[in-house]
Amino acid sequence: MEFAPVASSRFCGICPITHASASTDSIERALGITPPKDGVVLKHLCNMGNKLHSHPLHQLLILPDFAKDPNAALAATVRIQKMRKIGQNIVDITGGEAIHAPNIRIGGMKTNISEAAKRKILESLKAYEPIMKENNEFLLKIFQASDVPEKLGVHNNELMATDLHYGNADLFEQEYFYRFSEVTPRSFYPKPEVGEEACGTAPLIGGKAVEGGPKARMTRFAGFGAKDCGKFDPKGAMAINIARVLEIPLTLQKATELATQLDTTKPTMTKPPEAGGDGQRLGVGPQEAPRGVNVHVAKVKEGKIAYYNCLVATTWNILTIGKACEGQHYKWAEHVVRAYDPCVSCSTHLIVVDEDGKLVAEDTI
Amino acid sequence: MAFGKYKEVMALKAKDAKVTGVAQDGGVVTSILCYALEQGVIDGALLAAKSDTPWLPKPVVATTKEEIIAAAGTKYTISPNMSAIKSAAREYALDKIAIVGTPCQIYAARKMQLYPFGARHIADKIALTVGIFCTENFSYAGLKTVIEDHCKVPIESVTKMEIGKGKFSVKGAKDVAIPIKETHKYEQDGCHVCSDLTAEFADISTGSIGTPDGWSTCFTRTTKGSDLMKKALAAGLFEKKEMAEFAAPMGLAMLEKLETGKKDKAKKTVADRTALGLFTTPGIVY
Numbered sequence: 338m339e340f341a342p343v344a345s346s347r348f349c350g351i352c353p354i355t356h357a358s359a360s361t362d363s364i365e366r367a368l369g370i371t372p373p374k375d376g377v378v379l380k381h382l383c384n385m386g387n388k389l390h391s392h393p394l395h396q397l398l399i400l401p402d403f404a405k406d407p408n409a410a411l412a413a414t415v416r417i418q419k420m421r422k423i424g425q426n427i428v429d430i431t432g433g434e435a436i437h438a439p440n441i442r443i444g445g446m447k448t449n450i451s452e453a454a455k456r457k458i459l460e461s462l463k464a465y466e467p468i469m470k471e472n473n474e475f476l477l478k479i480f481q482a483s484d485v486p487e488k489l490g491v492h493n494n495e496l497m498a499t500d501l502h503y504g505n506a507d508l509f510e511q512e513y514f515y516r517f518s519e520v521t522p523r524s525f526y527p528k529p530e531v532g533e534e535a536c537g538t539a540p541l542i543g544g545k546a547v548e549g550g551p552k553a554r555m556t557r558f559a560g561f562g563a564k565d566c567g568k569f570d571p572k573g574a575m576a577i578n579i580a581r582v583l584e585i586p587l588t589l590q591k592a593t594e595l596a597t598q599l600d601t602t603k604p605t606m607t608k609p610p611e612a613g614g615d616g617q618r619l620g621v622g623p624q625e626a627p628r629g630v631n632v633h634v635a636k637v638k639e640g641k642i643a644y645y646n647c648l649v650a651t652t653w654n655i656l657t658i659g660k661a662c663e664g665q666h667y668k669w670a671e672h673v674v675r676a677y678d679p680c681v682s683c684s685t686h687l688i689v690v691d692e693d694g695k696l697v698a699e700d701t702i
Numbered sequence: 703m704a705f706g707k708y709k710e711v712m713a714l715k716a717k718d719a720k721v722t723g724v725a726q727d728g729g730v731v732t733s734i735l736c737y738a739l740e741q742g743v744i745d746g747a748l749l750a751a752k753s754d755t756p757w758l759p760k761p762v763v764a765t766t767k768e769e770i771i772a773a774a775g776t777k778y779t780i781s782p783n784m785s786a787i788k789s790a791a792r793e794y795a796l797d798k799i800a801i802v803g804t805p806c807q808i809y810a811a812r813k814m815q816l817y818p819f820g821a822r823h824i825a826d827k828i829a830l831t832v833g834i835f836c837t838e839n840f841s842y843a844g845l846k847t848v849i850e851d852h853c854k855v856p857i858e859s860v861t862k863m864e865i866g867k868g869k870f871s872v873k874g875a876k877d878v879a880i881p882i883k884e885t886h887k888y889e890q891d892g893c894h895v896c897s898d899l900t901a902e903f904a905d906i907s908t909g910s911i912g913t914p915d916g917w918s919t920c921f922t923r924t925t926k927g928s929d930l931m932k933k934a935l936a937a938g939l940f941e942k943k944e945m946a947e948f949a950a951p952m953g954l955a956m957l958e959k960l961e962t963g964k965k966d967k968a969k970k971t972v973a974d975r976t977a978l979g980l981f982t983t984p985g986i987v988y
Contacts, residue, residue, distance in 0.1 A: 429823060430795045433788070436822075440792075453745075453765060454795035 338364055338443060338614070338635075338642050345633065345647055346437045351394065352626050352650070354387035354428055357441040359504070359624035359633040359647075364443045366506060367620030367637045368613045376445025376605035378595050381503050382458075383431040383438060383446070384624075385592035388502075389465065390424025390435075391627035392551075392585050393417040396476060399578060399675050403479040416472040423461045427592070430454050446605040458596045465589060473582050480578060481567045490574025490661035490673040494546050496553035497630055497653065499623050502591045509623040509632070516543040519648075525656065539656055540632075540648045546656030549629035550677065551580040559587060574661055574676040616643045626650045628678050651678050704958045706902025708921040709928045711954065713913045713943040726776040726864075727910040728918030730940070731802055731832050734906060736767045737934045738800060744829050746790055747800035749773040750781030756858040757849075758842050761786040763794050776834070778863055779842045780890070784810045791824045798829035804836040805898035805907075812903045830926065833901020835909020835919070835957075836893075837865065837964060844888030852885070853878040866910060894971040897987045899961045906931060912957040913948060919957060 342360035346353040358380055365372065372380070397417045404410035425435040430450055432438025440447040450458075497513060499505040518541050523532035525539035525546075539546070552571075555561035561580055562571050569575040614637025624631040629650025636644040658677050662670040689698040705711070716722050716729030721736070738744045750759035751773040759781035764770045783803050790796045801811050808831050818825040840848065849857045849872055859875035871879035901907035905927030912919040922928040935942060945954050968987045975982050 430792055433792050434822070448789075448793050451765070451794045454793060457795045 338609075338637050338640055341635065341642055341645060342441060342443065343437075343439075346441070348647070348649060350436055351391055352387065352628070352631070353437045354384055354432060354441070355624045355626035355631050356633070356647075356649070357432075357438060358384055359622040359626075359631045360635070361441055361443045361622070362504070362506065362624070363620040363622030363633040363635040364637060364642075365609070365620065366622065367618050367635045368443070368609055369618065370444060370607050370609055370613070372445030372607050373604050375449065375600050375603040376607070378599045379431055379446040379449065379605050380441060382592060382595040382599065383428055383441065384503060385588050385595060386424050386427025386431060388424070388588045388627050389427065389585070389592060390421040392581050392588070393420040393424070393472070395581060395627065396472070397421075402485075402672060402675065403476075403483050409475070409479075413472060413475055416468050416475075419468050420465060420472065423465045426461060427458055430458060442606060444607040444609045449601050449603065449605045450599075452601045455596055455599055455601050459593065462589060462593050462596065466586075469585055469589065473585065476582050477567075477579065480569075480575060480582075485569075485575055485672055486665055486669060487568050487575075488570045488573055489665055489669050490577075490676065491570045491572045491664075492548075492657060492661045493572070494548050494657045494660060495542060496556055497542060497547040497549045498553040498557045498625065499630065500625050501554050501558035501587065502625060504622070504624040504630070506621050506623055509630075510621055513542050514621060517541070518544060526659075535655075537652050537655075538648075540653055541656075546660065547653060548657040548677075549625075549650060549653050550577060551584045551627075552577045553630075554625060555580040555584055559583075574673045577676040610640070612640045614638050614640065614643070619644075629654045654678065704954075704961060705900045705921060706898075706923070708923045709925075710922045710931070711945050712920055713917050713945055713948065714908075714920045714940040715917045716940055717938065720771060721774065722916070724771060724774040726774070726862075728908070728913070728916065728920075728940075729774070730906075730908040730918045730920050731834065732770055732774045733939050734832065734930065734934055735764075735770045735800055735802070737937065737939055738830055738930060739765075739767060739770065741933070742798075743930060744798045744800040746794060746796040746798075747802060748783045748786050748790060749802050750777050750783055755842075757845065757860065757863070763790045763796070765794065765796070776863065778840055778865070779845045780804070780839050783807055784814075787811075787814075787828075788821070788824055791827050797827055799827050800830040800832065801828060802832045802834065803901075804834055804839065805901040805903070806836075806892070806896060808833045808901050808904045808907075809898075830906075830930070831904040833904030833907035835900055835907065835911055836896075837899060837960065838886075838889040838893035838896075840885070840888050841890055844890075848880075848885050848888055852880050864910075895968050895975075895982065895986055897965045897968045899964045900957070911960055912945065912953050912955075914952070917943070919945065919954075 342357040345360045346357035348356050428435040433440035499509045520539045522535035522539050523529050526532040566576050616638030620635045622633045631650050632648045634646045654677050662673045691697050714728050714730050716733040721729040721732045735747050746763055746765040749764050751762040753760040759777040761781050761783045763786055784807055790799050811831050814821050814825040846857050853872050855876050860872045861874040864871050868882050869879040870882050870885050905924045906922055908918045908920040922931045972982045972987050
């Protein structure tokens, strides 16, 4: 069973922390074990560090859509990289590695951090704040100045969020899981040939596609709405970009709270029973990943995985992304996709240079 | 060139009584680390500290002067200090790490700096390397056999061990010295293909060979090591003597003799292994 978080964290190089956390949380629930308090705090802090890097990274990838002044874009890029560095450093310290953190274990976190490391994290979070403020002001301004249609990406699909920061398995089970179903893309999409091109599955809540991510979290838990969106529709794609900006200060605040409350002298691991698990109990681990909800579910029998399923953030969101692209000129479709997930290949920015490094072509695909 | 590249060589003796009371010889490693920590050159060090098992060292990340002093003294079995470097860079969040190690461990640190595969954001945090002279090392079982079967004393009664003047000696409940040649069969096999006695790739390297009891021979090899040592000397940390004060067979003549012996032995071992058709790392001897 120890291999499940190691393997599933390799789904993604940007959000490995949330996958490892969802995996360990689901297995812990299947085994019926609870990590020590400081193990939970440290794991949450690790996830906040990941979000403090991942949200700015997302902003870097949408920057060419909005920042038309190259000097301003360069300054924003520098700020973003500084923010990412701090976020990644927090994951390095708490998780053991920023990319695929080996300290995230079934039963908590492999090791606590030193008091000096805790102080460093708190200092770095202080340093993060002014950079973030400047960057957020800049981004909100260029979003409002853009010519993106005000109602781009508006849809009426349900928003799915379990927590503002980490993920709440109890809430997920009470509000979503009993309505959950999973169908093949071929049966979900109106045209079979579209579904046949898709890979993965179509996870549904109440028989319909949902949206997870910053807009869903902020709407449900932080009162996000029309007042925050300026000219844009709070149900649209630009609202996701805005919610992401507004979520960063809350993540920063949460990270500071967690780091402050961490007792570096206490244990962080509850050793899981080597032959634990009855093979019947289904453990559910929903995780509020930067771009959506990661849901890992597991059954464990005598220390081995008996059943495992992962519904990653974009597997949920991709169904809504398609819907949100409808109703506007096709040139805006890529803006919709990028608002949800820059990892999707169709949202990639492309440049072609010749042997001398001269720009031959530039496009956003 | 004998002793590898270096900038200065000198004989040193720490002045701080807290250090000399616990140090193996001149207290160079302990004193320079405490000084580097005070000056902010390092924010922690990887050291071989005492464990619950007598004379079995364990790698520790020391971040205070007290922890550095507590780890003083030579342990004649290997302490895998490099294994703690990731912990130092991660859970301890150190940015300026000092590594104290045998010549082979200094190799590991330098290799990590040259090609840091699997060591992301770790090798760039190595701020200082302090190498310890090493003729050879024992496995723990070997060391225990030497002490309990050859010296005939319980290992837990030993308070200090030394190698010098052709003897392996233990001090404690009973002081015993045996000819060093009795211990050769317990040496780690890997030591026999090692050409480096004086930690030629460290910033600073030091050991007892060549200087009288209570003193250490010390090389500064890099600009970083040399600058740090100059400041430490200016701050009055050490008594200093020129190596020329120790005439042959002591002094550098003795060190060169032993170093040449180690290099020749390594060459011979490699030749023997090659003749048997065994693999030997290319360029391991020089």
